[in-house]
Amino acid sequence: xxxxxxxxxxxxxxxxxxxxxxxxxxxxxxxxxxxxxxxxxxxxxxxxxxxxxxxxxxxxxxxxxxxxxxxxxxxxxxxxxxxxxxxxxxxxxxxxxxxxxxxxxxxxxxxxxxxxxxxxxxxxxxxxxxxxxxxxxxxxxxxxxxxxxxxxxxxxxxxxxxxxxxxxxxxxxxxxxxxxxxxxxxxxxxxxxxxxxxxxxxxxxxxxxxxxxxxxxxxxxxxxxxxxxxxxxxxxxxxxxxxxxxxxxxxxxxxxxxxxxxxxxxxxxxxxxxxxxxxxxxxxxxxxxxxxxxxxxxxxxxxxxxxxxxxxxxxxxxxxxxxxxx
Amino acid sequence: xxxxxxxxxxxxxxxxxxxxxxxxxxxxxxxxxxxxxxxxxxxxxxxxxxxxxxxxxxxxxxxxxxxxxxxxxxxxxxxxxxxxxxxxxxxxxxxxxxxxxxxxxxxxxxxxxxxxxxxxxxxxxxxxxxxxxxxxxxxxxxxxxxxxxxxxxxxxxxxxxxxxxxxxxxxxxxxxxxxxxxxxxxxxxxxxxxxxxxxxxxxxxxxxxxxxxxxxxxxxxxxxxxxxxxxxxxxxxxxxxxxxxxxxxxxxxxxxxxxxxxxxxxxxxxxxxxxxxxxxxxxxxxxxxxxxxxxxxxxxxxxxxxxxxxxxxxxxxxxxxxxxxxxxxxxxxxxxxxxxxxxxxxxxxxxxxxxxxxxxxxxxxxxxxxxxxxxxxxxxxxxxxxxxxxxxxxxxxxxxxxxxxxxxxxxxxxxxxxxxxxxxxxxxxxxxxxxxxxxxxxxxxxxxxxx
Numbered sequence: 022x023x024x025x026x027x028x029x030x031x032x033x034x035x036x037x038x039x040x041x042x043x044x045x046x047x048x049x050x051x052x053x054x055x056x057x058x059x060x061x062x063x064x065x066x067x068x069x070x071x072x073x074x075x076x077x078x079x080x081x082x083x084x085x086x087x088x089x090x091x092x093x094x095x096x097x098x099x100x101x102x103x104x105x106x107x108x109x110x111x112x113x114x115x116x117x118x119x120x121x122x123x124x125x126x127x128x129x130x131x132x133x134x135x136x137x138x139x140x141x142x143x144x145x146x147x148x149x150x151x152x153x154x155x156x157x158x159x160x161x162x163x164x165x166x167x168x169x170x171x172x173x174x175x176x177x178x179x180x181x182x183x184x185x186x187x188x189x190x191x192x193x194x195x196x197x198x199x200x201x202x203x204x205x206x207x208x209x210x211x212x213x214x215x216x217x218x219x220x221x222x223x224x225x226x227x228x229x230x231x232x233x234x235x236x237x238x239x240x241x242x243x244x245x246x247x248x249x250x251x252x253x254x255x256x257x258x259x260x261x262x263x264x265x266x267x268x269x270x271x272x273x274x275x276x277x278x279x280x281x282x283x284x285x286x287x288x289x290x291x292x293x294x295x296x297x298x299x300x301x302x303x304x305x306x307x308x309x310x311x312x313x314x315x316x317x318x319x320x321x322x323x324x325x326x327x328x329x330x331x332x333x334x335x336x337x338x339x340x341x342x343x344x345x346x347x
Numbered sequence: 348x349x350x351x352x353x354x355x356x357x358x359x360x361x362x363x364x365x366x367x368x369x370x371x372x373x374x375x376x377x378x379x380x381x382x383x384x385x386x387x388x389x390x391x392x393x394x395x396x397x398x399x400x401x402x403x404x405x406x407x408x409x410x411x412x413x414x415x416x417x418x419x420x421x422x423x424x425x426x427x428x429x430x431x432x433x434x435x436x437x438x439x440x441x442x443x444x445x446x447x448x449x450x451x452x453x454x455x456x457x458x459x460x461x462x463x464x465x466x467x468x469x470x471x472x473x474x475x476x477x478x479x480x481x482x483x484x485x486x487x488x489x490x491x492x493x494x495x496x497x498x499x500x501x502x503x504x505x506x507x508x509x510x511x512x513x514x515x516x517x518x519x520x521x522x523x524x525x526x527x528x529x530x531x532x533x534x535x536x537x538x539x540x541x542x543x544x545x546x547x548x549x550x551x552x553x554x555x556x557x558x559x560x561x562x563x564x565x566x567x568x569x570x571x572x573x574x575x576x577x578x579x580x581x582x583x584x585x586x587x588x589x590x591x592x593x594x595x596x597x598x599x600x601x602x603x604x605x606x607x608x609x610x611x612x613x614x615x616x617x618x619x620x621x622x623x624x625x626x627x628x629x630x631x632x633x634x635x636x637x638x639x640x641x642x643x644x645x646x647x648x649x650x651x652x653x654x655x656x657x658x659x660x661x662x663x664x665x666x667x668x669x670x671x672x673x674x675x676x677x678x679x680x681x682x683x684x685x686x687x688x689x690x691x692x693x694x695x696x697x698x699x700x701x702x703x704x705x706x707x708x709x710x711x712x713x714x715x716x717x718x719x720x721x722x723x724x725x726x727x728x729x730x731x732x733x734x735x736x737x738x739x740x741x742x743x744x745x746x747x748x749x750x751x752x753x754x755x756x757x758x759x760x761x762x763x764x765x766x767x768x769x770x771x772x773x774x775x776x777x778x779x780x781x782x783x784x785x786x787x788x789x790x791x792x793x794x795x796x797x798x
Contacts, residue, residue, distance in 0.1 A: 040550070117671040139673035140552035141627030160675070162552030201552060229549030 034337040035147045035154045036330050038163035039208040047212055051173055051184045053329035054322070060097055061324055070332050071100035074131040079122070080157070081107045081137040086296060086320070087157050087167075091134045094327035103130070118142055119149040126150045132335050135159075140201075153334040161199045166330055167295055168205025170323040172213065174315050175250050177322070178291050187214035192244050194220040194276055195254030195303060196265070198227050202254060202295045207233055218244050221276060224265040241276055245285045252293040253278055253303045269302060279305045283313070291315050349790075350374045350391035351776055352384055356399025356737060360406060361708030362726035371404060373733035376776040380729060393790035395778065399737050402770055405707045406726050407439025407734030409714035411500070412529075412584060412611060412659035413684065415441075415472070417463060418456070419448025424664040424754045426460060427467035429684070432662070432753035434779040436685040437769025439734035440471040441662075442718055445482065446505040452477035452488040454496035461497060469779050470772075471734070473499040473718060475529065478508050478517045485513065487520060494524040499718040502529035504584060505634075507564050509535050515571045518579035527580040527609075527717055532564040532591065533635065541675050543621040543636040551624065553674060556636050558588035565591050569598045569608060582717060583610035585661050587635035589645030596654045609717060611657040612646055614687050617694040619759065627674045630759040634679035647700050656713040658706070660687045664755030682758050685751045688738065689765035696740075697766065703740065733776035742768040 031049055039047065060068055076095040078088055088104075095102045107121055122133065132153040135143050140160030147154040158164040175191065176184050191210055197203045197219045210217050211234050218236045219226060226237050238244050245251065256272060266272045278292065292304070292313045300306045309316060351373040358381060359366050365381065372379040372390050379390075387396045415429035424432075426443070433441045443460060445451030451460065457474045464472035476498030477488045482505065490501055501521050507530060508514040521528045533539075537560035542548050544555025565583055572581050583595060591610075598608045620639055623631040631637060649655040663680025670677050691710070695701050715725025723732045743766050748758040771781040781787050 117668055118673060119671050137673065139675045141674045144627045145671075145673065160552050198549075204550070204552065227549040229546035232546040233550065 031333045031337065034334055035143075036165055036334050037143050037147060037154065037156045039165045039168045039205045039212070040163065042209075042212070044212045047169075047172070047209055048184045050169060050326070050329050050333060051176065053333060054169070054173055054325040057328045057332070058322070058325040060328070061321070067097055067099055069099045071095065071098035071131075071335060074100045074335055075103060075129060076100045076132045076134060076331060077103040077105050077125055077130050079105045079107065079125060079133050079135045081135070081142070082158070084136055084157070087136065090320070090323045091157060091327050094324050095331055097324070098328055098331060100131070100331070103128070118145060122146045122150050126152055132331060153337070155330055155334060158201055160201065161204075162201050163205045163208075164201040165205050166323065166327050167202050168209045169330070170319055170326040171202075171206055171252060171293060171295070172209045173322045173326055174293065174319050175291060178315060178318070179249070185214055186210060189214075189250065190216040190218065190248045191250040191252060192218045192220055192248040193252045193254065194241060194278070196225045196257055197221050197230060197254070198225045198265075199257060200254050206252065207235055211235075218248060220244050222266050222272070242282065242285060245282065246287065248290065249287065250291045250293065251278065251286065255295065255297070256299050256303050273302050277303055277305065278308050280307050283308055289313070293319055296320070349393050349395070349776060350379075351395045351397065351733070351773065351778070352387040352390055353397045353399050353404050353735065353737065354384065354387065356402045356404035358404045358727065359704050359707050360727040361704050362712040363728060365727070366704050371727065371735070373735065373773065373776045376733050378727050378729055378731045378733055381727060395790055396788040397737065397771060397778070397781070398786040399770075401739065401741070403703060403707070403738040403740055405736050405738060406711040406731075407724065407772070407774065408437050408688070408710045408736050409440045409720070409725060410438045410660050410662065410684065410687070410710075411442045411657060411714045411718055412504075412613070413441045413443050413662040414446065414664065414680070415443040416664060417447060418459070422754070423666055426463040426472055427469070428752065428754045429662070429664075430464060430467045430469035430472055432682070432684040432751060433470035434772040434774065435752040435769070437688050437736040437738060437772055438470055438684060439736060439772060439774045440473065440720065440724060441684070442473045442475050442499055444475050444502060444504040445477040446503075450477045450482045451475070451498075452480050452482070452493075454489065454492040457493050457496040457498050470774055473497070473720070475500045475502050475504070477501070478503045478521070478528065479513065482506060484509050487513075487517060490520055490524060494526055498526070499720065500527045500529050500582070502531065502584065504529065504531045506535065507531050507533050511567060511571065514568060515575050518568070518572055518581065519575050519577040522577040522579040526719060527582050529582045529584050530564065530568055531584050532561045532568075534560040534563050537563065540636070541632060542624045543638045545621070547621050547625065551627070553624070556634070558590050558638065558642075561588050561635055562590045562594060565594050569594065572607065578607055580607045580609070583608065585613045585616065585635060585659070586610045586646060586655065587616050587638055587642060589642045592645045592649045592654065596649060599654060609657065610649070610655045611659040612650060612655050613659055613661045614683060614690040614694065615681060615759070617643055617646060618690060623759065624674075628759070629670045629672065629674055629677035630681060630757055632674060632677055632679055633681065647694070647698075650695060650709070651700050656709060657717055658687075658691055658709045659714075660684055662753075663757075664753055665757045667756060670757050680757070682748070682751065682753050682755050685753060686746050686758060686760050686765075688769055689744075689746070689767040690760060692740070692767040693765060733773060735773040736769055737771040737773070738767060739770045740767045742766065742770075744768055
């Protein structure tokens with residue numbers, strides 16, 4: 022493998038969001054993931070990189086996929102994994118986030134993988150503990166490993182082995198306002214040179230995203246023919262209550278990715294979805310399971326990306342510089 | 348009778364347009380005279396002498412907007428600790444908001460505040476009564492009885508009186524008492540977010556509290572007050588938006604003088620912007636939220652030209668545990684009594700927006716007028732209450748929240764280098780706080796008394 026950034030050293034003890042990373046950081050973590058990808062295809066699916074280290078999955082919000090993916094990623098690096106679920110708000114328990122984190126850290130933890138329903142909770146956590154903190158999704162803020170695995174999937178599919186996405190245009194469709202996946206994708210894609218079009222009802226499309234360098238649209242049919250990737254976000258049914266859109270039927274008509282609508286897209290367009298899919302609402306089954314779909318590749322790539330995140334951040338934590346490619 | 352002579356200070360009394368280096372004599376808890384005193388000891392028996400040279404001597408500072416948390420949240424603050432924080436920061440009188448648990452919404456609770464303040468015997472504490480029962484925005488509280496019991500103003504602070512019908516009724520009713528209606532201007536449906544709405548909130552994934560939620564309530568209330576014809580005195584609490592400032596300006600100048608609108612500023616809305624929220628530090632979570640530079644400029648302009656007449660603190664103590672919660676879950680607000688004076692000096696005097704006499708006026712006579720205390724407070728007229736603040740305008744010091752008398756420590760200005768500090772606070776002729784014992788000479792007993 023070529024090493025264009027030989028002098029580069031990964032500097033981040035925490036992975037809190039893609040907004041904090043430079044293009045060089047992004048390429049480095051993606052290249053590291055590329056190096057770790059084949060661990061999953063060996064007969065012995067394990068490397069000793071984190072042997073003797075302890076990773077805790079601290080999840081304040083329900084999750085099956087991300088949690089399992091982080092668990093497996095840590096296991097493949099030979100770390101011990103502790104699963105920890107914390108329910109409800111910390112106010113109700115009489116214990117603050119900081120208390121919880123410090124109690125867990127007292128067990129001798131090297132990295133906390135945290136998911137929380139409140140934006141910014143991982144940042145507050147990182148300020149109160151000594152170990153690495155990896156954000157596995159915080160409120161409506163960021164989901165950096167999802168962003169990384171989406172970008173990784175696009176780059177691999179398009180043969181961009183240098184992870185330079187100049188000239189690529191990505192559409193992200195759906196509830197942009199409340200999506201941490203959208204935010205991480207926007208930051209990562211923009212830094213690597215891709216164009217981003219955000220598509221959704223105006224009630225779910227804050228104008229602030231234009232300041233982040235995105236094009237905003239509420240016309241999927243107009244956008245579809247000119248994009249290389251279409252990333253469909255999951256419809257959050259609780260948004261119905263806030264009347265962000267009038268009905269699922271209407272949403273699906275305007276923003277659902279159907280077989281018929283796919284006729285307008287480029288023939289080789291990549292269809293992605295962070296899962297779990299509401300089949301027939303944001304994506305029709307025939308599209309989700311069709312030749313353009315990269316949904317299962319996303320899941321597989323998630324593992325490699327999370328291994329890279331754990332490996333790089335804990336390396337900084339231990340004071341050992343492990344900046345080179347894996 | 349106890350007499351206090353404050354010597355050689357720059358006496359600033361905006362009401363009486365006094366700004367001169369002279370002496371002031373306090374006797375029998377009242378201002379006895381202003382003017383050079385050749386022999387302080389001849390002014391009475393048991394004379395206390397304070398050397399105020401190099402300092403400002405002003406009417407006692409009055410803060411019309413504090414939260415003292417008693418009853419119900421005494422782990423955050425009590426009337427006694429809040430009063431201690433007040434005198435430590437140079438305030439001789441404070442008006443406490445009724446968002447306690449339970450709310451100050453009947454005459455018994457109004458009396459309770461006076462009783463606890465008398466026990467603490469530090470600063471004067473004046474209760475603000477709730478507009479509606481339980482601050483729930485539905486039925487009027489016993490405004491008349493509370494007024495008789497000594498409520499100096501009415502507010503549901505923390506939330507707006509949101510219903511237009513209830514608000515119109517409240518304004519008409521409060522007008523009968525001659526007291527002021529202080530509104531927390533936030534439309535509950537458009538507001539309710541945790542920081543200023545905009546690109547930063549979008550980036551951070553935090554819910555936004557847009558300017559329009561404040562502006563709508565102000566505009567609505569101005570219209571209600573005019574259309575009702577009740578001439579209720581209407582006061583905008585903690586103004587945060589440049590648009591709001593324009594509405595207040597127009598109402599004060601154009602609406603046939605019938606709007607009866609005043610507005611207050613708070614230190615944090617002059618010195619901090621929404622950018623401070625970027626690290627999710629909950630000490631920057633305020634209600635209304637920190638906004639942008641252009642809002643600050645508009646508020647400063649309105650202070651300069653007299654559209655905003657009062658400077659308050661919105662002193663809002665919270666425990667460390669609560670402020671350690673996630674940004675969205677943590678409570679709003681910061682403590683302010685012990686930092687407001689130097690912070691206002693920085694925002695307004697050091698920056699050249701206004702001078703000391705203008706700033707002192709906004710913290711004394713204008714505050715007193717708002718809450719109908721100006722007969723005896725907010726100025727140094729002979730016969731006025733002997734509430735005096737002595738300020739060293741040149742003291743350089745570091746704000747240290749851990750050294751505050753308040754029970755709480757939620758102060759985003761902790762560690763700031765500031766200039767200007769209350770040197771001594773005199774309430775009713777008694778020296779409640781003096782930072783430099785070398786400047787004070789206690790009464791000397793004569794030979795007869797020694798025996």
